[in-house]
Amino acid sequence: MIERLVIIGVGLIGGSLSLALKQAGKVGQVIGCGRNLQELQKAVELGVIDSFEESIAKAVESADMIVVAVPLGAMETVFDQMKGNISKDAVITDVGSAKASVVKVAKAALGSQFVQFVPGHPIAGAEKSGVEAGFASLYQNRRIILTPVPDTHELATKKVDSMWRACGANIDYISVEHHDKVLAATSHLPHMLAYALVNYLSSLNDHDEIFRYAAGGFRDFTRIASSDPVMWRDVCLSNGEALLTFIDGYKSELDMISAAIQTNDADALLELFGKAKSERDSLIGSC
Amino acid sequence: MIERLVIIGVGLIGGSLSLALKQAGKVGQVIGCGRNLQELQKAVELGVIDSFEESIAKAVESADMIVVAVPLGAMETVFDQMKGNISKDAVITDVGSAKASVVKVAKAALGSQFVQFVPGHPIAGAEKSGVEAGFASLYQNRRIILTPVPDTHELATKKVDSMWRACGANIDYISVEHHDKVLAATSHLPHMLAYALVNYLSSLNDHDEIFRYAAGGFRDFTRIASSDPVMWRDVCLSNGEALLTFIDGYKSELDMISAAIQTNDADALLELFGKAKSERDSLIGSC
Secondary structure, eight states, rough: EEEEEEEEEEEEHHHHHHHHHHHHTTTEEEEEEEEOOOHHHHHHHSSSSSSEOOHHHHHHOOOEEEEOOOOOHHHHHHHHHHHTTTTOEEEEEEEOSHHHHHHHHHHHHHHHGGGEEEEEEEOOOOOSSSGGOOOOTTTTTOOEEEOTTTTSSSEEEEEHHHHHHHHTOOEEOOOOHHHHHIIIIIHHHHHHHHHHHHHHHHSSSTTTHHTTTTTHHHHHHHHGGGOOHHHHHHHHHSHHHHHHHHHHHHHHHHHHHHHHTTTOOHHHHHHHHHHHHHHHHHHHHHO | OOOEEEEOOOSSSHHHHHHHHHTTTTTEEEEESSSSSEEEEHHEEEEEEEEEESOHHHHHTSSSSSEOOSGGGGGHHHHHHHHOOOTTTTTEEOOOSSSSSHHHHHHHGGGGGGGGOOOOOEEEOOOOGGGGOTTTEEEOEEEEHHHHHHHOHHHHHHHHHHHHHHTOEEEEEEEEHHHHHHHHHIIHHHHHHHHHHHHHHHHTTTTTHHTTTOOHHHHHHHGGGGGGGHHHHHHHHHSSHHHHHHHHHHHHHHHHHHHHHHTTOOOHHHHHHHHHHHHHHHOOOOO
């Protein structure tokens, strides 16, 4: 049971966490914190949070759990404003989709209290953002990755683990470095590919007509290009090195397809597409 | 009303056409034709076709509508086997997803009867293929592109138009060349990108774990990589030139993102992603 939960950044992710914990009866007071007062007011009206506090320093004072759910680019400021105001029993976690950069700013800001911080990342979300998009079942059967470092207090990790389990999620433990690599491959790279495709087609002369004939496959393929640009700018700035490596590797793979088309190599094309189909069908299923 | 409809290639596309016309009461006899007898037997058992005929030459003899629904790579053989056996009042159409290549082989095979051929392409389909995947409402509110050439008999075009309208589809008329360009952009290119992504991730050492963390966005993004490899091999061979141009253009767009990541250019990244989001939201909607 969390007596006093402070959520910094009450959007889809933070809001859904609050709703899930309330539904599970695992939380007392939920206090929202953020830069947008209108959004916070809306969150109270929607019953997502019980009250809000403008000052981060003041909000965290008596919290026993602090969840930082702001875009990666705002993490440093938030951690800076928290420092010196956190009780020694409080636990801090975050939901950032890159972990090395968050660990770095948290360590710098929190000093000796860094041991109370458990880096985390729920593998859940949607193209929609904002508190109205939140819902209590967002984390049901989803994976939450926790990446505690050797310094992290075991009890802190246990408390964050319990919080997410109460939301119906499954917890995985992997290292910070491995998290950032895996996510660059499965999430950051595909987002770049989708953004590039939409921009490329938009740049063509007859783009109105081109989009008109876009069928279901195209809609699915580009859905992630409707994601929040600020979040994805920050992901690029936070996990750029891994991402660049993957973009380069991806281009080489695409070149193999181009080469096979260029040489009319029917066998090579069939092999490339057959391999992809069977990999996807077996690893992900046909959903 | 079509008295005797011959469908060459009774899979998802051909089978669904038959089911839709039967449901609409717009067809008499439906005769299937194809290389796989087991599939044809299954199609009869499922009520998708009324009977089947092994020989294309024999099947088309008394047909008043012939729909060629085979992979692009099989078009030439099919048209060759039809020639000389088609009545002068019969109408022929196809469903190939590239049109210049089909027009070429149809013209070569049909000679003076080429005027009876109406090139077509339903913008519908699914990753699933085969006759069991067919359903009567597949074409409801979908677009069917018809690309008649100057030679094409107007009456033939009208009959194909009516057939698809009876299935609930909307008809668009564009040129063969324009069709192939638009489809290369909206369909063929995204398929290549998805195939390349799955193959690339599969080639990584820890690909099992990578696929394990694939979230909803990744599933959507790679769904089209589960499409039929034979069909897509044939698309590449049939529409390779347009496709190569688009792959190259796409890579340049991706390079712009890489460059912005490399130089930590926050403004450029925000602009690139913001543009893509607003284009997709406005042109396609957030579905």
